[in-house]
Amino acid sequence: MKIICIGRNYVEHAKELNNAVPGEPVFFLKPDTAVLPRDRAFYLPDFSKDIHHEIELVLKISKEGKKIAEEFAYRYFDQITVGIDFTARDIQQKQKEKGLPWEPAKAFDHSAPCGDFIDFAKLKDKENIQFNLDINGKTVQTGNSNLMLFNFSKVISYVSQFITLRKGDLIYTGTPSGVGAVKENDLLECYLEGEKLLEVKVL
Ligand code: MG
Secondary structure, rough: OOOOEEOOOOOHHHHHHHOOOOOOOOOOOEEEHHHOOOOEEEHHHHHOOOOOOOOEEEEEOOOOEEOOHHHHHHHHEEEEEEEEEOOHHHHHHHHHOOOOOHHHOOOOOEEEOOOEEHHHHHOOOOOOOOEEEOOEEEEEEEEHHHHHHHOOHHHOOOOOOOOOOOOOOOOEEOOOOOOOEOOOOEEEEEEEEEEEEEEEOOO
């Protein structure tokens, strides 16, 4: 199983980090060791002083596919949830300045908590999916899938031109604006359409 993450998929988030708005999807990978086991706390790693939260809609791939056409992309996922793309922003900034890969900042252990999946078919409005992250009871990030630069179909089609997607792979589809640092004892709660699907304690 692999985790594919889309970067800079919301204009306001690209702007808040002073990044250009991309003409094509930007993606990177996290290994399966990035999964945070359910009901486990997230421990702040000692190699960073600036771990940021990025709440994202997460799709679960339901069958193998390669070079998937956009119009058929919806056949390749059947479940959705919210997850967090934890990012060592201080390390990412250094890597970006040097033009080096992001993996040390993005792919570390437990950097990809993932919520309970729900059936995509059950969503009332599939083009208009609301999600938010609360920290210690206060909403810090809100997003809606209709604000994505590249929608689910485009993302799946694009990534599958390069990488075969397999059943069980996860796609983190990018974060809206409002990213920021987490600190010890924070409680992160992730909601999709008002339903809490993920809770992460930071230690
Ligand atoms: Mg992200």
